[in-house]
Amino acid sequence: MRGPDVSWYITLSAFLFAVGALGVLLRRNPLIVLLSLEIMLNAANLALIGFARHLGDTSGQVFALAVMAVAASEVVVGLGLIVALNRNRIALDVDRLNTLRG
């Protein structure tokens, strides 16, 4: 018997992605929508690193690092939007944010 092979990691990654998608669809608070987006990005990272180990190719890990940097940028912009909403006294509820007009 050996350790878990890549299919176990991919299955876990698929479940984690579904949990993140459920959070994005279900929750109304933009802060928790951002946290759920982080879960989805990390599920993709887990799949990338699992396949990198499976194929013996470090490129997958390099792309996981790139995804991490993009996730950090996304958090900066998302949190900036939330702070701007809060400053303009707009309710933090994604159902009510249905227009892009300032």
Added chain:
Amino acid sequence: MDDVLVWAIWILAGIACLGSGVAVISFSNPFFSAISLIGNLASLAVLYLLLAAEFVAAAQVLVYAGAVMVMFLFVIAYVGGRADTPFESGPGWQVIAAVLAAGAILVNIVVAIGLTTGGRLDDEADVRAAFGSPADVGEIFLTNHLLAFEITSIVLLVAAVGGVILGSERTRKRS
């Protein structure tokens, strides 16, 4: 014996990962959700270590569980994490549709990966000892994937400028 240990760590980390993921989307207070996400990221770092990705695991703990989550907690403290009830917000059909859509995404991923790779996922490549070390990752990042590296730095620069513009005091009053 080693394999039993690896399985035990995998099962513990996997349960912690899924459990904290569900906790993130089911707490009504965003503060507790952010704390759960730190647990999720830490258990993912354990899984990365099992996959021989030492550098990515270290970056995960430093960048994600450290820097990004501290920023999240600051913003939650700033806007005053007000609670919304997780499963009773919005009309009932929205909740049912959300659960159906997430289940459909899960089935879609499993079927797509199973059909494409089915049966070829059990022969794992043998990797050398340096696989996933900082030197290994850095060398490939700065040779084969130099364009990705440069584009990543531009994306980070644009995000930093955007964050400053969004956060600056000069915001118009809503008319």
